[in-house]
Amino acid sequence: MNILILHSQVPFVRGGAEVLVDGLASAISDRGHDLDVVSLPLGWNPPEKLLSTALAWRLLDVSRSNERFVDLVICTKFPTWAVDHPRKALWLIHQHRQAYDLHGTPMSEFGTGDAADTIRERIVDIDRIGIASCDPRHTISRNVSDRLRRFTGLDASPLYPPVPRAGLRAEAYEPFVLSVARLDASKRVGALVEAWPMVLSALRLVIVGDGPDRAAIERRVAALGISDRVSVLGRVDDARLRDLYNTCRAVFYAPIDEDYGYTTVESLAAGKPVITSPDSGGVLEFVGPGMCGAVTELAPRSLACAIDAFADEKLARALGSGGPAVTAALNWDTVVSALVKV
DSSP states (O other), rough: OEEEEEEEEEOOOOHHHHHHHHHHHHHHHHHHHHEEEEEEEEOOTTHHHHHHHHHHHHHHSSSSTTTTOOOOOEEEEEEGGGSOOOOOEEEEOOOOOOGGTTTTTTOOOOSSSSSHHHHHHHHHHHHHHHHHOOOEEEESHHHHHHHHHHOOOOOOEEEEOOOSSOOOOOOOOOOOOOOEOOGGGOOHHHHHHHHHOOOSOEEEEEOOSSSHHHHHHHHHHHHHTTTTTTTEESOOOHHHHHHHHHOSSSEEESSSHHHHHHHHHHHHTTTTEEETTTOBBBBGOBBBTBSSSOOOOOOOHHHHHHHHGSSSSSHHHHHHHTTHHHHHHHHHHHHHHHHHOO
């Protein structure tokens, strides 16, 4: 089959969506299909750009390339499903959340007034019509499926992405907690830093990631006087990150209502428990009280107590031991079979 993956790319940003698209492209190609990726830039400042991007997708002819017909397109992010094609499959990473569950929060670009409301209404129309035209319809998690149903009334089945990083295993449980996340408000790494002065055990904190909040986090670490216990590494290469996963005691990952979260499944693949919060969305599909980690409120004292529990290496080993079996069940054969109906 001739297949195109359709992807909305935020210029100069690479995150989980790009990792997912790369993995899906390789998996489909490895199974004998002719595959390419079509990307258009996505911007939302001003919000009107969202509608012009949707129009660009609608006007884009992806039915054939020269004399070669395209048998299937796979839509991933807003507004790729606006494209006109007779066979559209959906693997929904997320809708444009700033128009839905994040609307009215500091993380949404939409203001108030008739103009903003009109743009949001058009986005909902684009989603309802475009996503309804996809068959099959899948999402990357139950959390994303629930959001889709809540806001548009459309159903889609969860189809979990496999672990993207190879070589993860429980080599050791050294006395440090690892955080792997983009450093912005939605990932709440700042809450972890605020809790660390109340951590009574000898556990250290290692923060991996970059983003708009990095400088503020580094300043806060210095101001709290915990520089000797907290390391902010920024971005690290794959080998270094794999080593950190394989040797840490536990992993902190508590974003706001996460879609899925590669950090979760990579931690579990390395046999490490995950510390998360009750409102972290897709993370909770793998982690619960006494199941592959700990769920705690992010108030500093509550979080510090949850962290101190992992001073007990035996507890970390016990809670992390089931992780590899959970992630082994996530595989590309299942994903490709569900999306590509020959």
